[in-house]
Amino acid sequence: MDPDVAMPLAHIESLNHEGRGVAHVEGKAIFIEGALPGELVDYASYRRKPSYEKAHTSRVLRASSQRVAPPCPHFGTCGGCSMQHLHLAGQTAAKQRVLEDALWHIARLKPEQMFPPIAGTGWAYRTRARLSVRYVASKGGALVGFREKHSSYVAVMDSCAVLPASASALIPPLKSLVESMSRPDRMPQIEVAVGGSHTVLLLRHLEPLTPDDLDLLRQFADRHQIIWYLQSKGLDTVTLFHPLDAPMLSYELPDFGLELMFHPTEFTQVNHGVNCMLVRRAMALLRPQAGERIADMFCGLGNFTLPIARLGAQVVGIEGSAALVKRAQQNAEHNGLAERCEFAVANLFEATEESLAALGTFDKLLIDPPREGAMALVKALPAENGPSRIVYVSCSPATLARDAAVLVHEKGYRLGGAGIANMFPHTSHLESIALFER
Numbered sequence: 001m002d003p004d005v006a007m008p009l010a011h012i013e014s015l016n017h018e019g020r021g022v023a024h025v026e027g028k029a030i031f032i033e034g035a036l037p038g039e040l041v042d043y044a045s046y047r048r049k050p051s052y053e054k055a056h057t058s059r060v061l062r063a064s065s066q067r068v069a070p071p072c073p074h075f076g077t078c079g080g081c082s083m084q085h086l087h088l089a090g091q092t093a094a095k096q097r098v099l100e101d102a103l104w105h106i107a108r109l110k111p112e113q114m115f116p117p118i119a120g121t122g123w124a125y126r127t128r129a130r131l132s133v134r135y136v137a138s139k140g141g142a143l144v145g146f147r148e149k150h151s152s153y154v155a156v157m158d159s160c161a162v163l164p165a166s167a168s169a170l171i172p173p174l175k176s177l178v179e180s181m182s183r184p185d186r187m188p189q190i191e192v193a194v195g196g197s198h199t200v201l202l203l204r205h206l207e208p209l210t211p212d213d214l215d216l217l218r219q220f221a222d223r224h225q226i227i228w229y230l231q232s233k234g235l236d237t238v239t240l241f242h243p244l245d246a247p248m249l250s251y252e253l254p255d256f257g258l259e260l261m262f263h264p265t266e267f268t269q270v271n272h273g274v275n276c277m278l279v280r281r282a283m284a285l286l287r288p289q290a291g292e293r294i295a296d297m298f299c300g301l302g303n304f305t306l307p308i309a310r311l312g313a314q315v316v317g318i319e320g321s322a323a324l325v326k327r328a329q330q331n332a333e334h335n336g337l338a339e340r341c342e343f344a345v346a347n348l349f350e351a352t353e354e355s356l357a358a359l360g361t362f363d364k365l366l367i368d369p370p371r372e373g374a375m376a377l378v379k380a381l382p383a384e385n386g387p388s389r390i391v392y393v394s395c396s397p398a399t400l401a402r403d404a405a406v407l408v409h410e411k412g413y414r415l416g417g418a419g420i421a422n423m424f425p426h427t428s429h430l431e432s433i434a435l436f437e438r
Contacts, residue, residue: 009061012039015094017102017397019082019428020054032057034076036064036086037094046150066090071123071161078155080146081162081426088425092117095420095430102397103418107405115419115433118281120273122425126162127194127251128270131171135184142178144171144190162426167192167199170224174201177220183207193264195249200264202229202238218242229264238265255280256307260331266324267300271423278393278421278431279307282366285417285435286391288313292363295387297348297377302328302341304366304393309340316359317343351380365390373399378406386411390436395423397432407436414438 010023012035021035034057035041041061047054060067070076070084083091096117103109134143134154145157160168170192178184183205191202203217209230221228227246231238240246248261251272256279262268269275282304288294290312296305299317301324308315309332319325325343332341346355349372356377365387367374373396381387390413394400407413413436421431 010035010041010043012037012041014097017098017428019086019094021057028052030055033082034085035060036067036090038062038064039067064090074145074155074157074160077148078146078157078160079149079151080160082149082428084426088119088122088422091425092119092420092422095422095428098430099397099400099418099420099432102401103404103415106398106401107408109401109404109408109415111415111418111434113417115281115417117419118274118277118421118433119425120271120277120422123161124164124168125271125273125425126160127164127272128268129160129163129167129192131174131190131192133178133184133187133189135178142175142184144174144178163192164194164199167194170199170201170226173220173224177216180216181213182210191264193249195251195262195268198227198247198249199225200227200229200246200249202231202264204231206232208232214241235265251275253279253303253307256283256310258306258310258335260301260303260306261334262301262327263323266327269303269423271425274421274423274431275303278423278433279304281419281421281433282391282393283307283311285433286364286366286389288315288364293361294364294366295359295362297365297367297374298369299328299343300324300368302331304368305341305343306331306335306337308366309337310335312340313363314340315342316362317341318346318348318359319343320345320347320349348374348377351377353380353382356380361385362387364388366393367391368393369399371396371399373403375399375403375406378403378411381407381411383411386438388438392434392436394432394434395429397430400432400434404434404436412438 012021014022020031023030029052032043032055041057042059043055044058045053045055066087075084132154143154145155148155186206189204193200221242228241230241250261288308288311292313294313294315296317299305299319305317322345325345332338416435416437418434423431
């Protein structure tokens, strides 16, 4: 990485998909961290390429009306957040533009309607996190937190404003706990998972724990009312440690009278409040009806499957993970919906026309893939007589746009609408939802 060198002033034109201010200086694109549209800034470059540079803001000479003082004392050093200097409404608007730009530049599509953004609180929302742990004698002992920006080092922090207050308050005592254990240098991370009124901490340890270590963990759990899981190697080694009668984690979808149970390593959305609103939007767009047969592709543990069933439709949930399919089945039974739900394990990244046809016909479709998108699946859809309505939930605007191009230009759908959900406030990450109709 080149050393920082002061550069000419830059007028910020927009934000890119990573939340960096975009400027052009002498015809060259400059992507500047900490700069906002409309601002005039002085900057220092830390990476130079022939066609672009990356830089950070040295000084703001003309500030945007959307600029706010970051409330977190660790902002700028901690790499967990990148947009605290932008008003929350401005973050949402910027992410909506990222989605629109992706749809146009990648797929040459403009939605018939832009849905109102889905947004919730900006603080204490993150119910899942992976905290790095390092023992650094020169920095006073154990460090527990997120990594520093552009670094593998762990930020020195004693709180986190995006974690629930109860989880944030655990950071200082976790530092003391790690320091008191036999091998503090062999515990690389602690995962946090919050569900309902319960908090799980999952400790990754590279060496066997001593009896004294285990006693310290039990005492910590009892004192702070948390649940410990331990992981010595791969995911198959994750086990409940203390207390052994701990309840399952869960979250609710109150609009549909649902409670979904989950294991701390199973995927759930990190923002339960925004997830509730996203599911409500998805159901309003999909409009499940009694007598319809609907598929939920990449169904996970049933986040969308069970609301579809609750609204009266027969639903088939397809997922590549056998463990998640088992959890989805359990959640269907727990909520009294087993008769309306059917689940199957299938690798949807290898979907073909034949494998899709073997599942039978569907009136409607919900797709909620990981960042890789659902290219094989959308290509496998029939060009005629396919589902009349598709709701596509995405965590990557680029792959959504790529798949949208196939649905519209090859499969005969129209893009009825699209919009974003600010699932991760103060970061550049965005969720989006789109409606495709015949």
